[in-house]
Amino acid sequence: MTDPVAMPAAPAAPEPVAVWHAEHRNFARLLDLVERELAVFHSGERPDYELLLDVVTYLRHFPDLAHHPREDVAFARLVDRDPALAPLVTRLHQEHRVIAAAGERLRELLEGVLADGSFVGRAELEAACATFLVYYRQHIQTEERDILPRAARLLDDGDWKAVADAHAGAPDPLFGGAVADRYRELRRKIAVEAGP
Template structure:
């Protein structure tokens, strides 16, 4: 599996979580009260995994390819800027959810709008990376490039979707499965 295919699999997994959040948004709009704590866990996982593993891998990949293609440099820069913005959206949303969980008065329309913005921005970013960054990278890279990159970017197991879930995420995974099947 190549580095890009590993990052693509991350995107597939993240999209599954974003689809769960989309379903929660619909339930909120219908007036039901979905599991807000579970939503917080999902958003926290997305932010934590992106900041701690996924984006740093991309950053190293971008550093390797920097200067090889002007068009690729431009889309990688746009992607790096988006990473900063996405981090801000995630943390702001987590603060809002924390307030909701601690009985702060948060207008439901505002809460839903923040959730929709978060999900929409995340999906748009995944689409951008798939369509622009990864495709240009694949056009630019040689086999020698991929061999060097793969040595520099060892594979780490995904703590939620990987074969060996960490203790921290075992309960989230079980809760997600129960929630999806209910």
């Protein structure tokens, strides 16, 4: 499996770009877990629905509430510096909304599967999972390829402060220093996946 964000964003990138890149790597690790469960699903076996729900809940939580709002500020600053980026930034803004909607739909389906007596069609769930995965990966790849290197070149300290202020005080509840109770099991599974 190829790592979509394996390349460094830019040589000697500013620290906020390194953090941005690291968050993408974390999200990509979670998407790899989704892909693995999707393969289980496709084989006709029972995927780890609890794991999938944890992943999607997290991705509806931290990225949608903190990562994407910060990006939206960075995007606006980038367009100020280079108006030619406007069409790409418009698309990425729209993708944030599409990813949030696709994630919410998937989360609802997974909660339905796990709730007693609820019936969700396998085909519908598999399609929702695959759609979410494809959208999210493509979005991250585009940002890594077309946005982060430009941000490293074009944004200054004032811009980065505005980016940080877009969602100050929002620690990452999964990959941050203090893991929220909700995500302890997911963190454990990620550690097992990564190996000793």
